[in-house]
Amino acid sequence: MTEIEYCTTRKIRKVDIDEYEDISRIINAAGNKARIAILEIISEYEEVCTCELQPALGMPQPTITTHLSKMYDVGLLKKKQVWRFSYYYINPKYRELVNTILKDRKKEKETS
Template sequence: MTATEFFSALANDTRLRCLMLMWRHAELCVCELTHALGASQPHISRHLAQLRELGIVTDRREGLWVYYRISPTLPSWAGSVLSETASGIAGSAPFTHDEAALATMANRPGAARCA
């Protein structure tokens, strides 16, 4: 992944919002991201596939669920960018709305695992 590819990925609202949620929650399933962003599953999945192809996120399957997380092999400079971005957007829309929406999701597949 080049710096241009990384910053291009961050320039998309859906991908950035997904990454910021994953940054705070470590791992989220597609259904959690669709609920939080209020977007369709195909829309979210398409953007997650782009992030996966660039090596920004990884995925794993557990039963019916596919979980995504920020790649542990992400270059340190890219991790620093995500960390600074998360600090800089704290308390601002739409990121606070995404967090609030995620918190209201009933029957989250990872909730029991994360508790």
């Protein structure tokens, strides 16, 4: 016998963890309270610029830019330049994911 035997109840298929790398980066970028707050605002207003988020979140501009960049870098957000503003919006590819997260938060709030 060459392979180690574990509990022999069932044979579970083997998985390659690296196949979950890309999606984990997306989910990870969403796994922060400030960033979920940002996602909620963006999904409410369609697209927002950094300066609009400052009074809404009550945090300094570099902090907001860092959060936006993190979500932009993994592809969760997209960006467009209008006049002197950078407008961020949710990558349509992940709109359903974001909606599910935001919906779950509201469920959470009701049941507490």
